[in-house]
Amino acid sequence: METRNSFNTRLLFTSNLAIFTIGLGFAVRAAIADDLRLKIFAVIDAAQSATMVGQALGMTFLGFAFTLLVGSSLVDILGSKRILVFSALSNLLGSLLVLWASLRPIDATSYTIVLIGLMLTGLGWGGVEGAVNPLVVSIDPENKIKRLNILHAWWPAGIVFGGLFSIAVKALALPWQTNLVVLCLPAIAILILVRGQVFPVTERVAQGFTYADMCRELLRRPQFLVFLCCMWLTTSSELAPGQWVDLTLSHTVGMSGIFILIYVSSLMFVLRHFAGPISHRLSSIGLLWLSSLLAALGLFALSRANSPLTAMLAATIWGAGVCFMWPTMLAVVSERFVRGGALAMGLMGFTGGMAIQFLLPVLGKVFDDAKNLAAGGADKLVTLTAEQSIAVTQIASQKSFQVIALIPLLLLPIFAAIWWNDRLQNRLKGPLQDQRRAASEPQA
Numbered sequence: 001m002e003t004r005n006s007f008n009t010r011l012l013f014t015s016n017l018a019i020f021t022i023g024l025g026f027a028v029r030a031a032i033a034d035d036l037r038l039k040i041f042a043v044i045d046a047a048q049s050a051t052m053v054g055q056a057l058g059m060t061f062l063g064f065a066f067t068l069l070v071g072s073s074l075v076d077i078l079g080s081k082r083i084l085v086f087s088a089l090s091n092l093l094g095s096l097l098v099l100w101a102s103l104r105p106i107d108a109t110s111y112t113i114v115l116i117g118l119m120l121t122g123l124g125w126g127g128v129e130g131a132v133n134p135l136v137v138s139i140d141p142e143n144k145i146k147r148l149n150i151l152h153a154w155w156p157a158g159i160v161f162g163g164l165f166s167i168a169v170k171a172l173a174l175p176w177q178t179n180l181v182v183l184c185l186p187a188i189a190i191l192i193l194v195r196g197q198v199f200p201v202t203e204r205v206a207q208g209f210t211y212a213d214m215c216r217e218l219l220r221r222p223q224f225l226v227f228l229c230c231m232w233l234t235t236s237s238e239l240a241p242g243q244w245v246d247l248t249l250s251h252t253v254g255m256s257g258i259f260i261l262i263y264v265s266s267l268m269f270v271l272r273h274f275a276g277p278i279s280h281r282l283s284s285i286g287l288l289w290l291s292s293l294l295a296a297l298g299l300f301a302l303s304r305a306n307s308p309l310t311a312m313l314a315a316t317i318w319g320a321g322v323c324f325m326w327p328t329m330l331a332v333v334s335e336r337f338v339r340g341g342a343l344a345m346g347l348m349g350f351t352g353g354m355a356i357q358f359l360l361p362v363l364g365k366v367f368d369d370a371k372n373l374a375a376g377g378a379d380k381l382v383t384l385t386a387e388q389s390i391a392v393t394q395i396a397s398q399k400s401f402q403v404i405a406l407i408p409l410l411l412l413p414i415f416a417a418i419w420w421n422d423r424l425q426n427r428l429k430g431p432l433q434d435q436r437r438a439a440s441e442p443q444a
Contacts, residue, residue, distance in 0.1 A: 014193045023155035033053055068126040072342045095121060167256070297318075304398075367396045
């Protein structure tokens with residue numbers, strides 16, 4: 001008979017692989033973004049090719065957000081296992097659709113096929129988040145920050161693998177579509193792994209809270225809205241730059257942006273294993289405040305970086321800042337809104353996905369507007385020499401990254417206020433607890 005430890009180990013391995021898969025997908029999309037721009041979208045509309053990339057990548061986050069919104073509402077009914085199967089199938093089909101769009105004759109329909117394919121990979125991404133976050137919390141509810149950070153350490157691990165694979169594809173002069181093929185393999189592995197596994201109920205169900213309790217918990221506590229706003233900003237600080245680095249920094253720092261993504265992801269993989277001790281010393285909100293400060297400094301430095309050395313130094317600061325944001329935000333909400341269950345974490349992920357779906361097309365437009373202005377007009381793009389085209393792209397890349405650098409600054413006063421309020425509440429609790437203990441002691 002399978003022991004509980006063995007049971008937990010198998011489930012945690014499956015969860016880690018699922019998170020690894022969506023990290024791999026993130027790296028693949030970052031690696032092929034410029035290929036999509038140059039070899040598909042530029043053929044359709046050269047003046048708006050970066051905007052089209054932003055819209056296409058944004059569809060991934062739209063699918064991600066939609067699945068999290070629906071999946072987190074239904075995970076208690078459908079179960080994590082069914083949602084994981086759905087996510088694996090979506091990743092598989094979405095990758096094959098993008099591959100098909102690149103192999104058929106390029107026309108307006110190619111753009112539509114890419115949009116649908118990337119949206120399906122986004123549905124798969126959201127399915128993974130919607131299933132494994134409440135699953136891991138239900139396995140170890142006493143160590144949420146530690147468990148969720150370790151789980152999400154496999155996200156950058158997938159990015160590192162995907163980034164290295166994309167470099168190998170270029171070095172070996174393989175077709176860029178090879179990146180899409182490798183994304184299909186872990187999806188197939190997940191379909192095999194979930195067979196025969198028994199998944200536990202979510203923490204909310206295990207504690208006996210009803211669905212109505214879950215909804216009331218979120219509707220009656222306005223602080224939840226504050227955390228939703230923070231999730232919008234933290235996700236924009238982490239995921240938008242990660243999806244944009246290869247397309248932009250490759251033109252400004254003298255090295256492929258995918259190297260920066262690999263380096264930052266390796267840093268995140270290591271640091272997330274230390275989230276528990278760090279948050280214990282600072283508090284979870286203190287950790288988020290420090291993360292926001294480092295993210296702001298790092299992104300500003302990246303927008304100014306002009307060499308491999310300055311890029312790596314800036315990326316170190318940015319990576320150290322953003323590495324704790326996503327899993328710690330989920331853990332904080334799960335701790336503060338226990339009755340909110342999977343829906344609370346799902347709404348947080350939904351908000352994060354919608355943030356990127358909104359931001360990436362904006363970044364694409366900033367890039368295109370700066371590119372067209374630097375070229376002297378959109379009609380002049382086709383007349384530029386190779387040297388002039390590189391200079392124009394550099395200007396556009398720097399401009400789009402400067403926009404992202406402003407986002408984490410908004411988080412500093414919000415987290416500072418929450419942190420101060422938490423400390424105040426803890427100070428007030430001390431005397432009250434002393435009074436209760438004194439009142440309960442027998443009188444002489």
